[in-house]
Every structure is written in C-alpha cells, then in structure tokens.
Amino acid sequence: xxxxxxxxxxxxxxxxxxxxxxxxxxxxxxxxxxxxxxxxxxxxxxxxxxxxxxxxxxxxxxxxxxxxxxxxxxxxxxxxxxxxxxxxxxxxxxxxxxxxxxxxxxxxxxxxxxxxxxxxxxxxxxxxxxxxxxxxxxxxxxxxxxxxxxxxxxxxxxxxxxxxxxxxxxxxxxxxxxxxxxxxxxxxxxxxxxxxxxxxxxxxxxxxxxxxxxxxxxxxxxxxxxxxxxxxxxxxxxxxxxxxxxxxxxxxxxxxxxxxxxxxxxxxxxxxxxxxxxxxxxxxxxxxxxxxxxxxxxxxxxxxxxxxxxxxxxxxxx
Amino acid sequence: xxxxxxxxxxxxxxxxxxxxxxxxxxxxxxxxxxxxxxxxxxxxxxxxxxxxxxxxxxxxxxxxxxxxxx
Numbered sequence: 001x002x003x004x005x006x007x008x009x010x011x012x013x014x015x016x017x018x019x020x021x022x023x024x025x026x027x028x029x030x031x032x033x034x035x036x037x038x039x040x041x042x043x044x045x046x047x048x049x050x051x052x053x054x055x056x057x058x059x060x061x062x063x064x065x066x067x068x069x070x071x072x073x074x075x076x077x078x079x080x081x082x083x084x085x086x087x088x089x090x091x092x093x094x095x096x097x098x099x100x101x102x103x104x105x106x107x108x109x110x111x112x113x114x115x116x117x118x119x120x121x122x123x124x125x126x127x128x129x130x131x132x133x134x135x136x137x138x139x140x141x142x143x144x145x146x147x148x149x150x151x152x153x154x155x156x157x158x159x160x161x162x163x164x165x166x167x168x169x170x171x172x173x174x175x176x177x178x179x180x181x182x183x184x185x186x187x188x189x190x191x192x193x194x195x196x197x198x199x200x201x202x203x204x205x206x207x208x209x210x211x212x213x214x215x216x217x218x219x220x221x222x223x224x225x226x227x228x229x230x231x232x233x234x235x236x237x238x239x240x241x242x243x244x245x246x247x248x249x250x251x252x253x254x255x256x257x258x259x260x261x262x263x264x265x266x267x268x269x270x271x272x273x274x275x276x277x278x279x280x281x282x283x284x285x286x287x288x289x290x291x292x293x294x295x296x297x298x299x300x301x302x303x304x305x306x307x308x309x310x311x312x313x314x315x316x317x318x
Numbered sequence: 319x320x321x322x323x324x325x326x327x328x329x330x331x332x333x334x335x336x337x338x339x340x341x342x343x344x345x346x347x348x349x350x351x352x353x354x355x356x357x358x359x360x361x362x363x364x365x366x367x368x369x370x371x372x373x374x375x376x377x378x379x380x381x382x383x384x385x386x387x388x
Contacts, residue, residue: 160332
C-alpha cells in the first residue's frame with residue numbers, strides 16, 4: 001500500500017496508516033462501520049475445524065477494534081482438482097457454526113478455483129465512533145493483558161512433522177476455535193487505551209505495532225506468558241515455522257531479549273499465531289480486575305507486560 | 319544408519335528437521351545435513367542440540383553444511 005495514495009476523507013476514523021486490525025468509517029455520530037477481510041490456508045486437516053478457526057480468525061479483527069460484527073461474506077479459494085466438494089462443505093459448515101455463535105449473519109460469498117485451499121471471511125461490524133479501540137495508543141503506566149495461549153504456529157509445525165503428541169492437539173484446536181467475542185465485550189467496561197489481536201506477526205510483532213514508533217518501552221515478563229502445552233519442547237526441537245524467523249527480522253533491534261530468557265521461549269515470542277487472543281493495554285491499576293473478570297468468564301488471561309516512558313521505542317523481554 | 323549425508327536442500331520446514339531427527343533416532347552419530355535456507359539451518363541446529371549432539375556449520379555458496387556429531 002505504500003505506493004498508493006488514498007484521497008482524504010473525514011469519515012475515515014481508522015485507515016491504512018497504522019496497520020490496524022480493521023478499517024473504521026463513520027456513518028453517523030453514533031455508528032461507524034468496521035470492515036475487515038482475512039483468509040488463511042488450512043492449519044488443521046479436519047475441514048469443519050478449519051472452517052471454525054478461519055471464521056474466528058476473521059471475526060477477531062472486529063472485536064479487537066472494540067466493535068460487534070454483524071454480517072459476513074465467505075471468501076473461498078478451492079482446488080477442485082485436489083479435493084472433493086465434501087471438504088468445502090465441511091469448511092463452510094464450520095465457519096457458519098462460528099458465525100451463528102457470534103450472532104453474525106452470512107450474506108453470501110465468492111469462490112475461485114485455486115491451486116491452494118484458502119478460506120476466511122469479509123466481515124462488517126459496527127462500533128460507536130467514540131469507542132474505537134486502536135492498536136497504537138498505549139500509554140505509560142499501562143499494563144498489557146493477553147488472552148489465550150501462545151504457540152499455534154509451532155504446534156501446527158509439529159502437526160505437519162507428524163511429531164505432535166496426541167494430548168497436545170485438543171488445547172491447540174480449542175484455543176483457535178474460541179471466539180474473542182466475550183473478551184471483546186468485557187473489555188468495554190474498562191479504561192482500555194489500546195487493543196489488538198495476536199495473529200501473523202506473532203506476539204512481539206504486534207507489540208511493535210502497539211508501540212507505533214513512539215518513545216515508549218514495553219517490558220514483557222516472559223514467565224507470565226501462557227503457552228500451549230508442548231510448545232517449548234517443539235520449539236526446542238526446531239519445529240518452528242519460517243514465519244517466526246520473518247517476524248524476528250521484522251521486529252529486529254526494537255526487541256531486546258534478556259540473557260535469562262530460554263531460546264525456545266524467545267522463539268515463541270515471534271511465533272505467528274492463527275486466531276490468537278486479544279492484547280489489551282489499560283491503566284495498570286485496573287489490570288488485575290480485568291484479568292479476574294476474564295478468568296471468571298472462562299477466558300484464560302494474564303498481565304504480561306508493562307508500558308513506560310523511554311528515550312526510544314523498545315520491547316524489553318525479561 | 320548408513321547414510322553419511324542428508325540432502326535437505328529445497329525442502330520446506332519442517333522436513334529438514336524430520337529427516338535429521340529420524341537419522342538421530344536411528345542411531346546416527348556422525349553425519350552431514352545439507353540445507354539451503356537460514357530457516358532450515360536454524361531449525362536443524364536446534365534439533366541437533368536438543369538431542370545433546372554437536373552441530374558445526376559451514377557455508378558453501380548458498381548451501382549450509384551442518385556436521386552433526388556426538
């Protein structure tokens with residue numbers, strides 16, 4: 001997009017400049033549209049589960065903006081020469097189950113024949129224009145609360161390698177098929193300064209976007225991160241997706257990992273996530289209350305980092 | 319294990335690790351792994367070290383030769 005200049009439009013509340021999770025466009029003084037599209041290649045074999053994951057992943061962007069998704073369109077790339085249409089049917093049914101859970105109306109969609117299978121949603125949501133949650137408006141004195149566990153990219157690589165232990169599949173799939181809807185609603189009761197969802201850039205990559213080049217430091221307490229079972233073992237074995245290395249290069253020298261942080265744990269920080277959790281930046285005085293309310297509602301959450309003033313933008317992992 | 323060299327060039331992750339782990343599991347104590355990407359090199363080295371073995375890396379043009387030993 002860097003070579004493309006968009007015309008000025010006073011109705012655009014969130015555009016392309018800040019790599020935010022979705023675009024936001026003011027319709028009236030009380031309603032703004034939230035629009036996003038996201039589609040992914042299969043991360044699990046089972047078509048129904050993959051459909052659920054892709055739909056959760058697409059809807060998540062709207063929750064991360066503080067909005068409620070209302071309608072969606074299926075986006076499908078399907079290799080008709082490789083797979084039977086039963087597989088496509090399973091994917092679409094899985095996606096529909098998630099849309100029904102989220103109260104989102106499917107209005108249609110578009111499919112093309114492609115060499116590689118891909119599925120996701122184009123989603124339209126709504127939000128009050130004054131209650132949009134951006135990704136890069138963190139403040140000194142904030143704490144960062146993270147929901148869900150990290151490590152889906154590494155677990156998916158262990159699956160591909162045929163080395164995943166049976167017990168480790170269910171938590172992996174359960175995490176990715178969980179909507180961020182309930183967490184998205186709970187956080188509206190708190191003084192949230194910024195929010196994003198953790199996806200392809202990995203946890204540290206999304207922290208870089210939350211910093212937005214500002215003179216602030218995010219100090220991550222690596223011991224507080226919740227990880228999917230088995231992740232450190234698989235990372236230690238080198239079952240790491242190429243995306244982890246790309247993310248590590250993307251974040252680059254902005255991130256300083258302390259000498260006491262184990263290499264496998266440091267790798268997890270950059271692991272690209274599918275249908276990851278929300279990362280919520282709020283006044284540290286309210287962070288414990290938020291974690292408690294999320295946990296009481298069955299959502300795994302912990303305080304993982306603190307925001308402070310700094311001479312330069314920095315992510316410090318201790 | 320009879321093979322002294324695993325040619326994992328051009329294979330996408332996690333195949334180079336799968337082949338390395340298989341060689342180690344089958345009792346291989348001294349062999350080379352050829353890869354041609356930084357990702358594969360880093361992943362194979364992690365695999366070797368996890369198995370408490372040594373990995374020595376040499377670069378040959380665009381290829382990396384990882385010598386694995388006890």
